[in-house]
Amino acid sequence: GAGVSQSPRYKVAKRGQDVALRCDPISGHVSLFWYQQALGQGPEFLTYFQNEAQLDKSGLPSDRFFAERPEGSVSTLKIQRTQQEDSAVYLCASSSQVMRRDEQFFGPGTRLTVL
Amino acid sequence: GNSVTQMEGPVTLSEEAFLTINCTYTATGYPSLFWYVQYPGEGLQLLLKATKADDKGSNKGFEATYRKETTSFHLEKGSVQVSDSAVYFCASSGNTGKLIFGQGTTLQVKP
Numbered sequence: 001g002a003g004v005s006q007s008p009r010y011k012v013a014k015r016g017q018d019v020a021l022r023c024d025p026i027s028g029h030v031s032l033f034w035y036q037q038a039l040g041q042g043p044e045f046l047t048y049f050q051n052e053a054q055l056d057k058s059g060l061p062s063d064r065f066f067a068e069r070p071e072g073s074v075s076t077l078k079i080q081r082t083q084q085e086d087s088a089v090y091l092c093a094s095s096s097q098v099m100r101r102d103e104q105f106f107g108p109g110t111r112l113t114v115l
Numbered sequence: 116g117n118s119v120t121q122m123e124g125p126v127t128l129s130e131e132a133f134l135t136i137n138c139t140y141t142a143t144g145y146p147s148l149f150w151y152v153q154y155p156g157e158g159l160q161l162l163l164k165a166t167k168a169d170d171k172g173s174n175k176g177f178e179a180t181y182r183k184e185t186t187s188f189h190l191e192k193g194s195v196q197v198s199d200s201a202v203y204f205c206a207s208s209g210n211t212g213k214l215i216f217g218q219g220t221t222l223q224v225k226p
Contacts, residue, residue, distance in 0.1 A: 033213060042119075042204050042216030043159070056211045091159065095212065104214060106151075106159040 002026070004107035006092050012113045013082045021077045021110045025094030032075050033104060034067055035091040043091050049075060082114045117142045121205045121217035128195055128224050136190040136220050138179075138205035146207040148172075148181050148188040149214065153202045162190075162203070195224045 005024045013019050025032050031050055035043035036059075046065065048056040051072040060067070064083075069075040079086055089111050093104040122137040140148065150162040150172070163172030168183035177192045188205060205217040 031212060035214075040219075042206075042218045043214070045209070045213040045215070048211050048213055050211075056213065059213075093159075093214075102212065103149075103161045103164065104212075105161075108158045 004092055004094055004105050006090075006107040006110050008110060009108060010111050010113075012115065014115055015082060015084060017082050018078065018080045019082055019112065021079075021090050021112070023075045023077070023092030023107060025073065025075070025092070026096075026105055027073075029094035029096050029105075031095045031097070031102075031104075032069060033093045033095075034075070034077050035093065036061075037089040037091055037109070039088070046077070046090075079112075082112075084114050087112055087114045117146065117207060117209050117215045119205050119207050119215050119217040121203075121220050124202075124219075124221040126220060126222050128222070130197055130224055130226050131194045132224075134190070134192040134195045134199075134222070136203055136205075136222070138188045138190065138217060140186050140188065140205075140207045140215075142186075142207055142209075145183075146209065148179070149206040149208070150177070150179055150188070150190050151204045151206060151216075153204065153219075155201070159204070195222070197224045197226055200224045 034046040037043040045059040049069040064080045066078045089109040091109045092107045095102040147166045149164045152162045163174040165172040165181035171180045206214040
């Protein structure tokens with residue numbers, strides 16, 4: 001079956017532009033996570049959805065970052081007025097249950113470069 | 116808050132050498148612990164996991180034991196191969212199941 005997919009794979013934006021990053025989780029997966037991975041670092045948590053409900057957005061770095069999952073499947077991470085420090089790989093992951101012990105399946109990521 | 120610390124890389128080994136990558140964690144409660152691997156040009160993949168103290172996770176010849184007394188989850192392999200060259204991430208589960216990652220350790224295995 002298909003894994004987690006993300007689009008676009010690469011995005012170049014000029015400083016100040018808005019961007020939207022898409023995540024298609026594994027079909028039927030309840031939980032969806034977004035992470036930000038800076039160059040040479042481990043991924044850092046941004047936000048978590050259980051179905052369509054955003055239960056944790058404590059990792060979003062500023063109010064320029066917004067995420068949604070309106071129908072409990074596809075999710076979009078939006079970054080408004082991009083800044084150079086937003087340059088990173090944005091990873092999406094999904095898991096089948098809500099318990100902490102479940103494996104998260106990661107997508108290939110979207111590499112965002114802000115010029 | 117919860118955090119994960121792993122040894123800095125890069126780690127360079129010859130083929131068939133013994134591998135240890137150290138990982139320690141701080142957490143409230145009893146998190147699950149994971150090792151993820153990122154091969155060149157690929158996404159993050161789960162390598163192994165352990166969900167409670169004294170559990171041993173194992174996969175592809177890699178092992179790690181959940182040590183509550185030392186808050187550690189060190190990754191080991193008895194004989195590495197060139198194909199094991201990758202970046203390895205230790206992680207713990209936080210509230211709501213989110214993962215807290217270490218900074219990653221690059222492993223280079225030379226023939």
